[in-house]
Amino acid sequence: MEAIINAFGMVMTFEVLAVMVIAALYGLFVGAIPGLTASMAVALMVPVTFFMDPVPAIAAIVTMAAMAIFSGDLPAVYMRMPGTPASAAYTEPCYGLSQRGLGEYALSMSAVSSAIGGSVGVLALILCAPFLAEFALNFSSFEYFWLACMGLTAAIAVSDSSPVKGAVSLLLGLLVASVGLDPVSGESRFTFGNADLLGGLGFIPVIIGLFAVAEILRFCTRNSRTGNSRQAALVPQKPMLLQALRDIFKYKAGVVQGSFVGVLVGILPGAGADVAAYISYAMSKRAAAKRPTEDEINMAKIVPATAANNAAVGGSFIPATVFGIPGDSLTAIVIGVLFMKGLNPGPTIFTENADMINAVFLAFLLANILLIPFGFLAIKLFKRVLQVPQSMLMPVILAFSMVGAFAVENTLFAIVIILAFGIIGFFMEENGFPLAPMILGIVLGPMLEETFITSMMRAQGDLMVFFERPVSLALAIITLSLWMLPVLLRLLKRRAGITPESPAHRKEECTL
Amino acid sequence: MKFSDITLGVLFTLLGLGVLLHGQQMKTSPFFQYGAGFFPSIIGSLLAVCGAILLIKGVRLALAQQSGFWLVQAGPWLRDRERVVNIVLVPLLVAVFIAVVEHAGFLVCGVLLIGVLCQRFSGRPLLSWVTAILVTLFLYLFFQQVMSVQLPMGFLTGYLGG
Numbered sequence: 001m002e003a004i005i006n007a008f009g010m011v012m013t014f015e016v017l018a019v020m021v022i023a024a025l026y027g028l029f030v031g032a033i034p035g036l037t038a039s040m041a042v043a044l045m046v047p048v049t050f051f052m053d054p055v056p057a058i059a060a061i062v063t064m065a066a067m068a069i070f071s072g073d074l075p076a077v078y079m080r081m082p083g084t085p086a087s088a089a090y091t092e093p094c095y096g097l098s099q100r101g102l103g104e105y106a107l108s109m110s111a112v113s114s115a116i117g118g119s120v121g122v123l124a125l126i127l128c129a130p131f132l133a134e135f136a137l138n139f140s141s142f143e144y145f146w147l148a149c150m151g152l153t154a155a156i157a158v159s160d161s162s163p164v165k166g167a168v169s170l171l172l173g174l175l176v177a178s179v180g181l182d183p184v185s186g187e188s189r190f191t192f193g194n195a196d197l198l199g200g201l202g203f204i205p206v207i208i209g210l211f212a213v214a215e216i217l218r219f220c221t222r223n224s225r226t227g228n229s230r231q232a233a234l235v236p237q238k239p240m241l242l243q244a245l246r247d248i249f250k251y252k253a254g255v256v257q258g259s260f261v262g263v264l265v266g267i268l269p270g271a272g273a274d275v276a277a278y279i280s281y282a283m284s285k286r287a288a289a290k291r292p293t294e295d296e297i298n299m300a301k302i303v304p305a306t307a308a309n310n311a312a313v314g315g316s317f318i319p320a321t322v323f324g325i326p327g328d329s330l331t332a333i334v335i336g337v338l339f340m341k342g343l344n345p346g347p348t349i350f351t352e353n354a355d356m357i358n359a360v361f362l363a364f365l366l367a368n369i370l371l372i373p374f375g376f377l378a379i380k381l382f383k384r385v386l387q388v389p390q391s392m393l394m395p396v397i398l399a400f401s402m403v404g405a406f407a408v409e410n411t412l413f414a415i416v417i418i419l420a421f422g423i424i425g426f427f428m429e430e431n432g433f434p435l436a437p438m439i440l441g442i443v444l445g446p447m448l449e450e451t452f453i454t455s456m457m458r459a460q461g462d463l464m465v466f467f468e469r470p471v472s473l474a475l476a477i478i479t480l481s482l483w484m485l486p487v488l489l490r491l492l493k494r495r496a497g498i499t500p501e502s503p504a505h506r507k508e509e510c511t512l
Numbered sequence: 513m514k515f516s517d518i519t520l521g522v523l524f525t526l527l528g529l530g531v532l533l534h535g536q537q538m539k540t541s542p543f544f545q546y547g548a549g550f551f552p553s554i555i556g557s558l559l560a561v562c563g564a565i566l567l568i569k570g571v572r573l574a575l576a577q578q579s580g581f582w583l584v585q586a587g588p589w590l591r592d593r594e595r596v597v598n599i600v601l602v603p604l605l606v607a608v609f610i611a612v613v614e615h616a617g618f619l620v621c622g623v624l625l626i627g628v629l630c631q632r633f634s635g636r637p638l639l640s641w642v643t644a645i646l647v648t649l650f651l652y653l654f655f656q657q658v659m660s661v662q663l664p665m666g667f668l669t670g671y672l673g674g
Contacts, residue, residue, distance in 0.1 A: 165566075171555055171558055174555050175531060175552070175555050184546070185547060185548050187547070189548050217599055220589075220595060220601075220602060221589035221599060391630065391633035392634055394629070394633060395629035395633065395644075396626060399622055399647060400651070403622075406661070407655055416610060419607070430587065431515055431520065453546050453550065460545075
């Protein structure tokens with residue numbers, strides 16, 4: 001208790017609070033710009049935090065990350081461009097709502113559910129960290145392999161296009177992830193003698209290309225020379241900030257589900273906010289279908305996913321602080337900052353620096369609570385961006401994307417990547433290939449390969465070893481069930497006399 | 513521009529087989545049971561299978577609809593010269609930016625890239641070039657001065673750093 005009181009005193013200082021406010025505004029700004037991700041913003045912020053004390057430094061990073069992940073929803077809702085990968089899972093339904101004037105409502109609900117999800121994530125971090133981290137520590141490569149498979153299956157499940165096209169998109173993502181040095185043997189692959197490809201295709205330039213540049217190309221196909229389209233601005237948005245505060249209770253089950261999925265997924269290494277959002281979105285699809293109206297169905301899918309991606313940030317800090325294992329790229333940077341500040345992550349951090357680590361956790365909790373007022377402010381201010389005609393906004397976004405990609409990779413080759421993947425993304429969408437499975441394939445590819453090869457080596461080629469450990473067996477059963485379910489449903493329907501071409505079948509397939 | 517399932521099926525089958533072939537040719541280290549090509553070979557095989565499924569679906573659909581086989585369909589934007597120019601201009605300008613930015617510098621290239629595209633898309637020259645100058649200055653101040661990203665400054669390096 002004394003540690004908590006001391007921690008409270010360390011957070012409630014002018015310096016920490018001022019840094020948090022500036023970091024919040026920076027996070028909201030960066031997250032709202034497509035192509036600029038929370039990881040990139042944190043990476044760029046590290047040199048600034050070098051000159052700060054440990055508590056304001058970490059407080060700045062966690063505040064910025066929470067705000068950036070929320071504000072990634074802003075361009076997703078209004079412009080169909082997820083500001084961060086964590087918003088990619090539910091971009092389509094959000095954009096659909098904004099086209100019917102419900103963008104502000106969707107965002108307000110997202111701010112409230114993000115705040116709740118984020119707070120649940122931090123509370124889990126404070127209360128359950130040692131127990132849950134111990135559980136995750138017992139995982140071997142077999143469990144991680146099945147977890148990666150589950151995440152990838154979820155990627156196909158969230159896409160509304162045909163499963164074959166979803167699978168192709170996923171395999172293309174895995175292929176992109178395998179470019180560069182082989183993580184096990186260190187041999188170069190698919191580099192074709194190009195030294196720039198040795199480090200692989202940078203994740204951030206690839207997603208900037210797939211989402212931002214492809215969207216700019218799509219804009220070109222929609223508008224001719226004098227196309228002063230204000231597509232998003234033309235749709236009047238109903239002021240519904242306060243209604244969202246009331247309506248959030250309608251989706252309380254979804255918020256709880258999303259928060260817990262987010263925490264659990266966040267704890268697992270390799271699976272961060274984006275994977276949590278995908279899994280939570282896929283899980284809520286069936287329950288959402290029972291809602292009476294289309295808008296409520298969409299909200300019932302969006303709310304858990306937005307709670308999950310913020311809860312995952314808290315969740316990912318559990319193995320990061322207790323065992324020094326990063327859950328994603330964001331926590332990897334935070335671990336680096338903790339080391340830089342002399343706070344070595346590990347079990348001893350809770351005994352040697354209890355006040356300090358509790359102050360960091362408290363600042364994290366405060367950042368999530370601040371998300372509601374700052375989120376509402378961002379929703380109101382972001383609409384001003386929409387006053388700018390898209391014919392002016394698109395070239396500006398292109399310039400931001402190019403400089404953003406260059407800033408992360410520090411090479412002009414990053415701009416080549418965003419251009420190439422912009423064209424690939426454009427053609428994929430033109431032909432009905434979903435982008436989400438490709439993104440998840442790129443994120444989980446290295447983990448899938450590493451765990452698969454390590455497991456195969458340990459099992460000496462015997463596939464049955466993948467099912468021997470109890471947790472591994474449970475995860476395998478869940479994953480294989482997810483793979484077999486559509487096939488079994490199709491067989492059952494065929495036996496019941498419903499032909500695959502019938503409309504009833506198509507509707508069922510869409511809800512899967 | 514839409515490609516039929518037949519075209520896509522052939523494309524991904526060939527890509528999958530290409531990846532499989534390339535994976536098979538990768539060196540296997542004597543210290544590891546599974547070489548660098550093992551995992552890409554699995555991806556290539558699965559991609560080829562998905563391509564074959566798409567191809568079969570495409571052929572079955574064409575036979576069922578009796579509308580004949582088609583490979584590519586031009587989208588409506590391909591029939592509008594203005595839109596074709598727009599869509600070609602974006603990658604072209606980005607390519608020119610990459611080629612000349614180290615000599616001409618980010619400030620000049622940034623203004624030209626944003627200005628030309630804004631004017632092309634909006635048809636409002638004054639607003640376009642004011643936007644281009646302000647946005648480029650903001651990017652320079654935010655990334656180079658605040659975030660310490662070393663943007664290429666070309667002939668202005670001596671004056672502005674980078």
